[in-house]
Amino acid sequence: MLPMMLALVILLPLMAALGCYFLRVSTIRTMIVLGTGVCIAATSLALFGQGSFTYSPGTILGISWDSLVTLADFALLFVILYYAFKLKNQLIKVFAVLQIIPLAVFELFFVDHAAEVPAFYADSLSLIMVAIISIIGSLICFFAIPYMKTHEEHLHLVKSRQPRFFFYLVLFLGAMNGLVLSNNILWLYFFFEVTTFCSFMLIAHDDTEIAVKNATRALWMNSLGGVAFVFGMIWAYSVTGSLSIQAILEAGPMDGAMLVPLGLLCLAGFTKAAQIPFQSWLLGAMVAPTPVSALLHSSTMVKAGVYIVLRLAPAYAGTFLSEGIALCGAFTFLACAAIAVSQSNGKKILAYSTISNLGLIICCAGINTTWAITAAIILIIFHAASKALLFLCVGTIEHGIGSRDIEDMRGLYLKMPRTAIITIVGILTMVLPPFGVLLGKWMAIESASGDLFVIVMLSLGSAISLVFWARWAGMLLTGPLREKVPAESQNILTRFTLTVLAAATVVVSLFSPVIYTGLIEPMVGKTYEITGGVFSSPIGVFAVYPIFIILAAAFIYAWIDTKKSGNIQNGASYMCGANVKEPGVQSFIGPMNVPVEIKASNYYLEAFFGEEKLTMWVNFVGLALIVLMLGGAL
Amino acid sequence: MARTIIPFGPQHPVLPEPLHLKLVCEDEIVKEAIPALGYVHRGLEKLAEIRDFNQMIQVVERVCGICSMLHSQCYCQGIEEMMGVEIPERAKYLRTVWSELHRMHSHLLWLGLFADAFGFESLFMQFWRIRERIMDLNEATAGSRVIVSVNVVGGVRQDLTPEQCSWILTEVAQAGKEIKAIQSTMLSDYTVCKRTKGVAALTKEQAYELGAAGPTLRASGVAQDMRQLKYAAFDKIDFEPVVEYDGDCYARGVVRFREALQSIDIIRAAISGMPQGDISVPVKGNPEGEIITRVEQPRGECMYYMKGNGTKFLERVRIRTPTFANVPPLIAFMPGLELADVPVAVLSIDPCISCTER
Amino acid sequence: METLILMILGIVVAPVLGGLVSGIDRRVTARLQSRFGPPILQPFYDVAKLFGKVKVINNFWQVFCAWVYLIAAALSVGLLFAQSDLLLIFFVQAIGAVFLVMGGLASPSPFSQIGAQRELIQVLTYEPLIILVFASIFMVTGSFRIDEILNYDQPLLAKLPLMFIVLGYALTIKLRKSPFDFSTSHHAHQEIVKGVLTDYSGPYLGIIEIAHWYETIFILGICALFWHTSLVGVVVLLATTYFAEILIDNTMARMTWRWMLKYVWSVGLAMSFVNLIWLHAG
């Protein structure tokens, strides 16, 4: 059963990807994507039944899977080298070579190929990751079907490039599943590289100048991570003599020499998770079609980086490295939230917020108590759902109004009420209790409370992120509302994915106590007492059910009263008495008796949080922190 | 960029009078400000065609209630000069006393409103409490709190008894004491300074070039005060124009604050130097000719141009009031201010729309 | 069960107390300005009057947001009385803050919009401070749970004097008192009219007023934690604190939010660092 399931979550996407690529008919492609999605989603759930496991696939056609992976690895690296030459990018060339040569040397002269290393290992963390990837990833793929159709209409493409697009999109799901299930560090490395490559290809998908430029940037930064990975891996092997991550972890908290390779591996995770100072590639990745942003650059791939850091957490617990990681994460959390305030591009806000939240998760990994790890896992789950939803909303809105600038979304409720409400739901699940993200944030803050610097950064950061979320949610509602607004029409798949995701983010939050007891507690150990849906520990209480019930009642009551407001008097908004008195006109009589339309905008506080102003400093501090972290490890 | 367009006025709580500003802001920094007037325009200059030159006194008093006394004084001085009437000395002194009382109450009123503009309610209350002393003086000596209506062509309508004079002296002295008690708040409180220093600054050259008048001009370092023209009793009473050099809202506040105190000295001098005698002379005939007269109102230089044609109806009364002169500087210094500073900056010129538009 | 009773008690008693506090506030303010002042019960008349007015809105989301704001405020007070988790209570009241902002943004009037933006900046300013105050309470008592904190045997004020001042900043911002009354003001004369509340009227304004009362009690409740060991201490502390608030309100000009952001963050953070480092050292 297990091999079957593993094959389903890892190999089926590969097959489906090939199918998408070669069977160039849109209905077949749709069927393949839908089928694969449903399959892997179901399998991922079934895997929970399995619980933790270790597994090695052995051989196929007499060749060991290990060698296959190694071969594929080199093949991939040469492909990257090829692109490096094609793009004439020196950095990528250097980084590719820096990976190929050490890796070759390592494979040929160091690795003891006879040693038995289990290829796969899964615990709750891996299984949760698989579920996120498979369920949310599939939903995003569904969403991509109608989306890419419109997208290509917008671009007026003669020859559809969707086969290529779905090839990478679906392939990526498999790679990601492989990554989180790998136990052999070489396998991990291989999947790591595949995600890098998929990301590169998808960012460049539209083939515009900016797309290629940003894809190149993504590639070199991630390759830098690859280099760090390779060296970390080799160094770790030389210390522990094992390729098995479990073996490395089982060695327990380490110090001295082992911290450097761990630091390097975490650095690889940082690049993938676009932590400061590597954030620029992820921002650039926003030129890709929105499903790509949703899938790769928010809910799953970037989580690979976080996953690595989190996976290795037990190994560096209580060390200086751990503290360094916490500081780096907290700093990213604060800095990216701050820069997000100055942004008006909806996707960029989401991107910054993603980086910021990843920072928070990494910070939790760095704090490295059982409470913090619990927080990190909760955050991973709920952030993925909410953020994927928000990306899809922005994509839908963009198709609806032709802009991704939040200023243009003012009063969206009047045009696209359904999408507007779902977007607001998405936003509220990011910032308000009792939803999961906030539960995670609460755990994070409580577990960070002993650490002065971290807690300062976390409290500033969480306040700042409230600013850009709240105003975005609010401005969608702006407008004089006199009658009921009819819902807009949407493609069935779009509506399905949005509704399901929105419902899921809310409902899954409701089940957070269950998720905790069922999945997290067995893995990290008991941290919270759950009674009646209330998380409690000696240091804190978080009442999920009660707040849920009261708020639900409140929302329903408020909604009923709002509905009743249909028959109350509608007033014009206050404009110092200079209103132009025509129904529906939002203007005032200005100088020279000319009607002036009112206009309101957000504050972007460029002077405090300007992107240009902050980025340099932030990068500088980020780099310094990383140097400190690695240097401290040495 | 992210712009916000704000209709500031005509009805707006921080504007004592209707005035509209179309403000275009970015993160609350004003990028563009275009005023619209006309909410108070009555067209009273044209009333000269149907009210005789005596009745016009009551009309020009109502150009504005706050310096009504100085409007009628300026008007009467002009008519008297046109008709060659020399008014009694005592009348000159009486006009000086009431006009300085007006200046005091106007400055106190303004200081209060100014405090209110930067959200300092209790300071507003204190200034207005002190001001009530002056209002009582007006009511008791002239018959009305605001529009005293004491001027007539040829002199004044009311006289002051010696008891009233000494009462005025004690009341203004008391007011002076109370003003001094809040001097440190107005002039050196951290929050007040923070809100007013460096806001809407005009250099000496700018102020002069833009035609600013009164305290707005003096705050920028130009020592010009129409009382130096030595009308009324100012030929006998010495005073130095109050000058500040920074040209910002703070400086404008200081000028008015010091002028309010200076008025006390002038009132004291006027009462002590007041000769006995008639308070008005009879006037015969009708005004003829052209005249320009100027007086210093609390808000600055007020100019009347009048043209008589020998009938009892004047051919033209043209009033150039101080705020009219101070609006161009206002338009000029608005861009770049913070929205929160807009009321402070607008108030700093002590805008009197009613006399601007007449 | 006991928790539930405490919670309901809190939800019922808080608005009455809050209204009284607000009435006393107005009376004392008047006296500070040498005025006679309104009756102590004036806030109740005001709200009752508001509920008797015709309902006028220009966007029905305003209604929704007003209600959620009120309920979140009430819930946070309820949780406070039920001795729940400080951070949780704080996050619950943040729901209210978010919905107040959304309600403000729902109206297209520029004043309401600006008010909402300013409200957000106020949230941005006070939120970290409050979290830091809570973290510092945790560092002293080892828990975020109010029931645990109440078991601590010394007044927190003795260990966290500077944090109390930091809380004072947050309190002033939250009560919208001078020098921090930007988003809406109790005083009539503000450049943005009534800020977030500009387009609320009648019963909906009444709802928001009641929510303000809850917030007052919420903040005072947090202050009370600093001297939880004695009832007299609590009363003295609260009375002094609130009087200090009124005094500050009456002795300062309204500042600008740019200044607030810079000043409160730098001073607040500096004081927190000093206090916490002292705590660690001591």
Next chain:
Amino acid sequence: MLKMTPTVLKNLFSKSSTRMYPFEVREPFPLYRGELFNDIDKCIFCKKCEIKCPSQCITVSKDKEAGTGTWICDPFACVYCSICVDVCPTKSLSMAPNHRKPSATRDMIEQVGKLKVPKKKKAAPKKD
């Protein structure tokens, strides 16, 4: 900072300066130009007040036949300048030192008096 504290604290601990109008009414200043009264018996309907009034709010008319004169003043247009009082030859006009009460409707003040001229004429023959 807090420069205002002594002043406000002093206010707090001293009596408020509020005049408790309308519960306590101050002694009016005798010179105050308040409500305008016409002692109609003294009025000779000479129209001097009508001519000189800057607000043109007085209308004086005589009805020779009825032997009555009517003095009408629009209290809502009067600006309380007391010019009319000054010019009235018989001092029939006077101003009370208290303000006119607000009202809900616009009522003219209309006073009808006997024309004095015929009276004089009547008296004259007697003497004669």
Next chain:
Amino acid sequence: MIENMKEITLDAVVGEASKMKSDGQRLVALSCTQLDADNFDIIYTFDKELVLTNFRVTVPKGSDCPSISGIYFAALLVENEIQDQFGIMFNGLVLDFGRTLYLDEEITTIPMCNNTKAMTVKK
């Protein structure tokens, strides 16, 4: 009775104003009067150290007047006022309210210019 008054012609206005400006004079006012049915009279008043300098121009009805608001920004308000009240148009106003500074369309006559219908409002 008016100090330092001189008469100038309409085309000399701008030149005179620049001269005044370079002389360090402050603009006090423009005063317009209707002389007779066909002529208006505008007095430009300047001040320097409390001494007034004036020049007057006669503007025939129907002709435009050059604006000095380019030289003296302060003139913009009064020139707009004269446009409203007398119907004399000023060329080159830096901020032209087009007869709406004070008046709305309800006022159909030129107020200070007896019995003259207003021209259409300049947009």
Next chain:
Amino acid sequence: MLKKFIDNSRAKSPWIMHFDCGSCNGCDIEVLACLTPMYDVERFGVVNVGNPKHADVLLVTGTVNPRNAKVLRNIYDQMPDPKGVIAIGACGLSGGIFRECYNVLGGIDKVIPVDIYVPGCPAKPEAIIDGVVAALAKFEGLKG
């Protein structure tokens, strides 16, 4: 009971808004003076709100001209019922001394219904307080 409390509260909490409709400032400053320590109308629960949407009583001073008439109308319409209007000063009552000016339409009642007229030029603060008290009588009469 609640309803009765609401009815009674109406007359105890008149929030005023002052609109200067082209007054000469004489009446304006007297209205403001009512709020200051000497007269302190907050004794009657009066709050100067400056926003028509919050106001119960509109105090208007000054003459109406075509431009401010539109503003006046707008503000009045934005006040939620029940509401009252007090016109203050000769100008507000009839146009006062400016009745015959070309840009004056007349008193406030040309545009909106007026409940209480407060004569004076300017009206004394005492007169304005009398006016407010008279207007409260209107609210007292309003039950339910």
